[in-house]
Amino acid sequence: MSQYQLTVATRANQPYVLPVLLVATSINEARPSPVISITYEDTAVLREGDKAVVQYTGASGNPIFGLINAVQELRKDFPFLNSKDEKLENEWLSQLEAFAPLDFKALDPELQRLDTHLLLRSFVVGYALSTADIALWGAIRGNRVAVAAIKKGSLVNVTRWFYFLEDLCPWATSTLEVLNQAVREKKAAKAKEGASYDIALLNTEKGVVTRFPPEPSGYLHIGHAKAALLNDYFAHEKYNGTLLVRFDDTNPSNEKLEFQDAIIEDLALMGIKPDKMSYTSDYFDELYQYALQIIKDGNAYADDTEKEVMAEQRMNGKPSKRRDASVEENLARFEEMKKGTPEGLRWCIRAKMSVDNPNKAMRDPVIYRCNPAPHHRTGTKWKIYPTYDFACPIVDSIEGVTHALRTIEYRDRNPQYQWFLDTLKLRHVQIWDFARMNFIRTLLSKRKLTKLVNQGVVWGWDDPRFPTIRGIRRRGMTIPALREFILKQGPSKNITNLDWTLIWATNKKYIDPVAPRHTAILKKDMVKAIVKGGPATPYTEEKPKHGKNPAVGMKKVVFGNTVIFDQEDAKSFKQDEEITLMSWGNAIVRKIETDPTSGIVKELELELHLEGDFKKTEKKVTWLSTEGQDLIPVELVDFDYLLNKDTLQEDDVLEDVLNKNTEFREDAVADCNVAELKEGDIIQFERKGYYRVDRAYVPGKPAVLFNIPTGKTGK
Numbered sequence: 001m002s003q004y005q006l007t008v009a010t011r012a013n014q015p016y017v018l019p020v021l022l023v024a025t026s027i028n029e030a031r032p033s034p035v036i037s038i039t040y041e042d043t044a045v046l047r048e049g050d051k052a053v054v055q056y057t058g059a060s061g062n063p064i065f066g067l068i069n070a071v072q073e074l075r076k077d078f079p080f081l082n083s084k085d086e087k088l089e090n091e092w093l094s095q096l097e098a099f100a101p102l103d104f105k106a107l108d109p110e111l112q113r114l115d116t117h118l119l120l121r122s123f124v125v126g127y128a129l130s131t132a133d134i135a136l137w138g139a140i141r142g143n144r145v146a147v148a149a150i151k152k153g154s155l156v157n158v159t160r161w162f163y164f165l166e167d168l169c170p171w172a173t174s175t176l177e178v179l180n181q182a183v184r185e186k187k188a189a190k191a192k193e194g195a196s197y198d199i200a201l202l203n204t205e206k207g208v209v210t211r212f213p214p215e216p217s218g219y220l221h222i223g224h225a226k227a228a229l230l231n232d233y234f235a236h237e238k239y240n241g242t243l244l245v246r247f248d249d250t251n252p253s254n255e256k257l258e259f260q261d262a263i264i265e266d267l268a269l270m271g272i273k274p275d276k277m278s279y280t281s282d283y284f285d286e287l288y289q290y291a292l293q294i295i296k297d298g299n300a301y302a303d304d305t306e307k308e309v310m311a312e313q314r315m316n317g318k319p320s321k322r323r324d325a326s327v328e329e330n331l332a333r334f335e336e337m338k339k340g341t342p343e344g345l346r347w348c349i350r351a352k353m354s355v356d357n358p359n360k361a362m363r364d365p366v367i368y369r370c371n372p373a374p375h376h377r378t379g380t381k382w383k384i385y386p387t388y389d390f391a392c393p394i395v396d397s398i399e400g401v402t403h404a405l406r407t408i409e410y411r412d413r414n415p416q417y418q419w420f421l422d423t424l425k426l427r428h429v430q431i432w433d434f435a436r437m438n439f440i441r442t443l444l445s446k447r448k449l450t451k452l453v454n455q456g457v458v459w460g461w462d463d464p465r466f467p468t469i470r471g472i473r474r475r476g477m478t479i480p481a482l483r484e485f486i487l488k489q490g491p492s493k494n495i496t497n498l499d500w501t502l503i504w505a506t507n508k509k510y511i512d513p514v515a516p517r518h519t520a521i522l523k524k525d526m527v528k529a530i531v532k533g534g535p536a537t538p539y540t541e542e543k544p545k546h547g548k549n550p551a552v553g554m555k556k557v558v559f560g561n562t563v564i565f566d567q568e569d570a571k572s573f574k575q576d577e578e579i580t581l582m583s584w585g586n587a588i589v590r591k592i593e594t595d596p597t598s599g600i601v602k603e604l605e606l607e608l609h610l611e612g613d614f615k616k617t618e619k620k621v622t623w624l625s626t627e628g629q630d631l632i633p634v635e636l637v638d639f640d641y642l643l644n645k646d647t648l649q650e651d652d653v654l655e656d657v658l659n660k661n662t663e664f665r666e667d668a669v670a671d672c673n674v675a676e677l678k679e680g681d682i683i684q685f686e687r688k689g690y691y692r693v694d695r696a697y698v699p700g701k702p703a704v705l706f707n708i709p710t711g712k713t714g715k
Contacts, residue, residue, distance in 0.1 A: 004036040004077065005057045006070070010179065011044040012053035014142030015100035018176065019135035020054050020070045025175045026134050027078045030615060033548065040179070068096055071135055080615060083125040083132065092124055092132045099139040099146060107145055111155055118157035122164065128616050129168065137165045141176060168618065174512075177505055177711060201234060201403050203430055208241030209402045210234050212267075212274075213392065216247050216376075217254035218446045219461040219468045220266045222482075223407075226437040229486045231405055232272045244399055245274035248392070249281045250385045252375040260376075262461075266469040270479055276399075280391050281377050283398060287386045288338075290394055290424055291349060291368055295330050299423050300367060302333035304346045314363045317356030323364070337370050340383030345370045351390070353419055361412040362419070365389055393417045397426040404429050407436040437489060438497045441641040442467050448654055452642070457658065464694075464706050465639050465662055475639070476682055476692035476708030481507035497647055505711025511682050511690055516545035516552050519582075519622045520634055520670040520685040525567035527601050528626070531587065533608035534561030538628025543583055545673075555673040557583050560625035563606075564669075569621045570601040578612055580620040582686065586612030622686050624671060631669040633702035636691065638664045667702070674703060682708065 006024045008017045021038070028034035045051045052065035058077040064070050071093055075082050083089040098110045114136070117124070124132040140146040140162065150159050166173060201208065210231040214224060235243035245267065249255050267274070280287075294300040303322045305313065313320060336344030349368035357363055367390035374380050396404055406414070411433050421428055436444075443449055444467060452458050462470035472482070485506045489498075538560035546552035563581075573579065573589045580586050591605035614620070624631060640662040648657060670685070674697060677683065681693045683705075690708040697703035 003059065005039070005055075006036055007039045007041055007046060007055045008179070009043045009046050009053040010040045011042065013100060013102075014176075014179070015139045015146075016053050016067050016097070016142075018142035018179065019096055019138035020056065020067055020074070021179060022134050022138040022169075022172055022175055023071055023074050023081075023131055024056075025171055026081060026169065027074065029171050030080070068093060071096070071131065075131055081129070081131045081134070083128075083130040085125050089125045089130055089132045093135060096135055096139050099136065099143060102143065102145050104145050104149070107143070108149070111140075111146065111149060111158060115155045115158045118161050121157075122161070124161075128618075129165075133161075133165055134169070134172070137162065137169075137172065141172070174508075177508075181505070181509065201239070201430070201432060203402070204239055207402065208235060208239035209244065209400050210241065210405060211244040211246055211396065211399065211401045212272075213246045213248045213280075214263050215251070215254070215388075216249055216256065216260035216263060217251065218259055218450060219262050219470055221444055221446075221449070221467045221469065222439070222472065222486075223437050223444045223467070225270060225469060225482065226434075226486050226489065227405065227407065228267060228270065228272055229483060230434065233487060234403065234405070235275075241402075242275045242400075243272070244401065245272075245277045246395065246399070247277075247279045247281075248388055249279050249375070249377060250388060250391055252371055252373045252385070255376055257376050262470070269469065269473070271483065278399065279377060280386075280395055281375065283391070283395050284378065284382055284386075286398065287391055287394060288384075291334070291386070291390075292331070294351065294367075294423060295334060295349070296327055297423070298327060299352050300330070300349050301325050301352055302330045302337075302347045303350050304333075304348075314360060317363065319355045320350070320364070323352065323355070334368070334384075337368070337384045338382075340370060340372050344383070345372070351416075351420070351423075353416070359412055359415060361416050365416060389413060389416055390420060393420045393429065394424065394426065396429045397421060401429050404431050406431060406433045408433050409436065437486070439467065439500055440497045440646040441643040442500070443643065443648075451654065458642070465642050474692070474694065475706055476511070476690065477503070477507055478510045478682075481510045500709065501711045504709040507708070508690070508710045511708065512684075513549055514546070514552060515682050515684045515690055516555065516673075517547070517684050517686050518545075518555070518671055518674055519624055520636065520668040520674075520688060521564050521622070521624050522566050522636075523667040523669060525600050526669075527565045527567055527570040527604055529563050529565060529570075529604035529606050529623075531561045531563055531606045531608055532590070534563075535559055536561065538625060540628065555671070556629070558625040558627070558629040558672065559584060560627035562626045563623045564626055565604070565621060565623055567601060569619070570604060571599075572619065573601075573604070577619075578609060578617050580612075580614040580617045581623050582620055584623075585610035586614060586617060588612075624669065629672040630675070632672060632674040632697050634668050634670045634674060634697070635702045635704045636666045636668055636685075636688070636707065637694070637704060638707040640664070670703070677703065 008021055024036045024038060028036055045053055046055050047065055050065065054067055054070045056064045056070035056073050058073050064073045101107050123129060124136060149155060150162055153159060212228045212231045214220065232243055235241040247260055301322055302325065303320050305320050333347045334349060337347050348366050350364045351367050353364055354362045367387050368384050370383055371385050372383055375382060414431050417431065438444065453461060458466060461468050462474050464471055464475035485503045538558055540556050540558050542554045543557045544550055545555045573592060575589060575592060577589045578586055579589060586609045587606040588609050589604065590607050592601060593603040594601050640659055642659060642662055643657050644659050645657045677693045677696055679693050679696050682690065684690050690710060691705035692708055693703060694706050695704040
């Protein structure tokens with residue numbers, strides 16, 4: 001166990017926790033491996049007497065409680081971040097808790113004081129990053145009222161400093177996400193241990209059999225994934241029961257073997273292994289017999305009312321003129337339907353439930369209709385097909401399903417489900433409905449998704465902008481992250497529109513520890529630099545692909561006296577500024593050649609200064625040697641949402657809410673190791689983001705990589 005231990009209370013107000021957490025993280029980031037062990041306690045306070053929410057045990061071996069005390073003790077143990085002006089730094093650190101109030105009137109004077117102090121300063125104390133900057137930034141970032149004040153833009157100097165530090169210390173935002181994730185995980189664990197799952201399923205004493213009934217008319221999307229994973233969870237993890245997957249293949253016009261095979265494959269990718277797989281079409285003979293029975297019992301009738309008229313009658317609670325036809329007439333018409341004759345095609349069968357029930361789902365729903373199209377499994381044997389509402393309860397009962405999980409939009413049809421079981425005297429099934437998982441700016445309607453595919457708006461069902469399982473996997477979603485996120489939502493009955501940032505933040509937890517680090521430089525206006533003091537002959541060193549995970553392996557880093565930079569980095573350099581070349585060392589910018597008209601940097605001259613202290617440089621930049629390696633051409637692709645509205649309304653026209661431009665491509669060159677990447681590999685281009693290889697590099701064709709969101713944006 002580490003000598004240095006920091007414990008924080010995750011349920012405490014973040015301004016009292018985040019400053020010391022960030023100071024500790026900054027120390028860990030500066031070391032080859034973390035030296036401070038950080039523990040997240042699911043509590044509001046760590047010590048009742050003084051309500052302390054942080055505890056640090058360092059070199060002294062004595063536990064230190066309280067925000068300011070812990071920060072000061074860290075400064076003693078790790079003085080490299082301390083400013084030379086210790087008096088001024090202590091003055092600001094002593095005021096940390098003044099930035100904690102959630103009352104703007106109490107907070108505003110402190111923000112104004114800091115704003116005035118930063119008028120001519122880049123840092124709070126001195127000319128380099130110090131503990132005061134990190135701790136104050138944490139206090140402000142953890143205070144939602146302070147963040148709101150900054151976003152208004154009136155605090156010009158604080159705003160400048162705040163975003164400068166955010167860019168300078170990218171680990172700060174990820175540390176906050178780790179803290180928030182710890183809170184979410186504790187809540188999810190409590191929900192999992194508590195009533196949310198157990199209450200959901202009643203009458204489990206005799207065993208649990210669940211079913212997932214997809215229609216093979218499209219690809220599984222993230223909404224289907226929730227239903228599939230919940231059924232799998234209850235059957236296999238919670239109750240040691242049985243999971244059935246049953247294809248609801250009752251509409252031959254829309255169904256294809258292609259979709260069926262894709263669904264089976266997607267379920268396997270999600271780790272879902274059904275104990276039995278079946279098809280509603282396996283039961284067409286039984287369903288036909290039940291239809292005959294319900295007609296003979298006087299509980300169903302044949303109807304040839306036109307579709308629009310039938311809808312109007314149901315809406316207004318009016319009976320069909322065929323409602324009181326005799327059993328013999330109804331059976332004769334059903335026989336014509338079965339034969340698929342011109343006369344039979346005019347008719348459908350309706351259950352005789354109610355004409356004017358307040359629940360419109362109970363107003364004589366259609367249970368059988370004609371369709372002469374050949375079925376992908378049964379061919380031309382049948383010309384009549386049961387509706388989902390008729391087939392589902394019957395087959396559930398026949399197959400031994402004990403608990404039917406249904407999305408909340410089926411709630412009005414639950415009485416209908418029970419009516420069929422009662423009327424046909426079949427074994428009852430326990431229903432549990434849960435909220436469908438919706439996301440902002442996302443289509444989950446299979447009909448609308450199909451329209452986008454058919455119109456060529458997207459590349460196909462696996463388009464990385466699509467919410468299909470294949471689409472989000474192609475974008476870079478990992479299956480463990482998908483499972484974790486969905487199961488953490490639980491079988492909630494609250495209808496909400498989730499933000500994609502949440503699921504991508506979960507995904508980052510899985511990819512960050514194992515994604516190899518590489519370097520890419522954008523081709524547009526990239527800048528050549530001559531490195532004075534660099535090697536006359538290029539040479540190669542083996543470096544870890546991941547600084548914190550040796551198991552990821554090694555990569556080649558080539559060093560030469562001619563390197564290239566991104567234009568954005570080159571523009572930020574100042575004459576005689578000392579910068580850090582990542583994986584190499586420090587260099588001093590001695591010459592900057594700029595186009596006087598465009599302001600574009602054309603060439604740089606650097607002087608290598610490897611004895612320089614990287615902790616004191618403001619800029620840590622990526623670079624590539626143009627000598628001693630074959631740079632690999634790559635195309636970096638980013639995406640925006642397909643929709644420009646968070647939530648669609650019923651009267652929205654799909655074409656009007658589509659974003660016109662949702663695909664953004666940039667050409668770049670990458671280090672020589674990228675030539676070895678395979679399709680599906682996930683990497684990080686340092687300081688650019690995480691990417692999934694969509695097309696591996698082959699000579700003459702660049703590698704194509706898709707940007708993976710990390711939770712900062714959900715695009």
